[in-house]
Amino acid sequence: MLTVEIDKSGQKVGGQNFFNARYGEISGEKYWDKDGSGTISAGDPLLKGWTIHLYEDTDGDGTFDPNVDKWLKQTTTDASGSYAFTKLLPGKYIVVEDKDGPDGNWTPVGDWWQAVHIDSSGKTVDVDFLNELEVCFEGLTPGFWRQTQNWKKVTLDPDCADQAGDPFHGFANFRDIIPHLSFGAVFKVGDGTGAWDVTWKVGKTTVGFDVDKTTLLDALTIQGGGNVGAFLRHASAAILNACAEEVDYAIPHEELIALVQDAFGDLAKMTALKGILEDLNELGLEGSKGYQCPILDADYKVIGYVGELIA
Structure with missing residues (x-):
């Protein structure tokens, strides 16, 4: 909204223009590098329930610094292994995954964060993440x-x-x-x-x-x-x-x-x-028959199984 005051002289006031930008979106998918190829491939399962964070690239340098960049919000991958941050204003952002996973037993393949520039066109930027499982713990009775x-x-x-x-x-x-x-x-x-x-x-x-x-x-x-x-x-x-x-x-x-x-x-x-x-x-x-790769908490308690993360 602009407020313009017109006096009695008959003056003309110009240059009062309006500019609009479309909201942008960042979305993507979370993969398990199950085949160990180091790249997203057809056999890699999608993972649900994985936390993804969105930061403002405060200093605009295109690198992630949690002490400088402002945390905005977070989401988790849905039942299909996908996530999205919607209605984003134009600007510079950084998308960051929980690189260690829900039990600290995962390792990112490649970058675990990515700088994104949202312009005024309203486009959607795709950012996917790939992690490998460090070890599936075992035991004998x-x-x-x-x-x-x-x-x-x-x-x-x-x-x-x-x-x-x-x-x-x-x-x-x-x-x-x-x-x-x-x-x-x-x-x-x-x-x-x-x-x-x-x-x-x-x-x-x-x-x-x-x-x-x-x-x-x-x-x-x-x-x-x-x-x-x-x-x-x-x-x-x-x-x-x-x-x-x-x-x-x-x-x-x-x-x-x-x-x-x-x-x-x-x-x-x-x-x-x-x-x-x-x-x-x-x-x-x-x-072995019936084996499931476990998810453990910090006290080594079994709290789930990797299969439950697969979308």
Whole structure:
């Protein structure tokens, strides 16, 4: 709107022109580089529920600087793997994806942001993003590990045995480890007194284990025991998974030992950690029947599966 004042002299006022611009739009799609080609190809699935951000390119330099560029809004890819920012005024923008994905297990292929100039023509600018999955985590159950015929199918990772202080230092294979090393020695949680370190009730009777005398095989074959017994079973399977070259286990062995030490003796903590380890141990191996690549939160809890992201 323009306001013009005309006096009584009969003057003419010119140059009062109006200019209009059409809204622009930025839209695109989110892809999983499933075939590892490094480019968007016909077999790459579209991913839904992926967060995309829109920034104003505040300094107009065409590069993304979160400390300078102004965040405007965000959206997520829809059920078809698409997103759109509509009704954009002419200007310079930067489109930014959550490059690590919903669980931090993704890597961008190429740029994870792109500078866009919206002019007054009302055109739509297409910006697609491509990411690859770093690893599909795996796990083997206590049932696998307690079967002696399976021990020769897996290889001990040297990272778990090479250095003094490693959980399996001095050992070369699982055949020697599982029936001989104690739970207490591996996780450094026994008190050395010969008394029960963990107990539970069976009816009115208290039963328990001295973990200094409980081998990993003993722990893997515990029957019953409620959450305490399940904790010992799954912690034992977890350390074996973490130290098997054939298994891409989510929790590194050093961190796993620390988690078990923190939880040991506290029923609530043991129960919570048991639940996390049980889900991880039951994942199976990639390529096996029924396997699903998991999505984990920061505490290693399984919160979904990659297949659920596919549009």
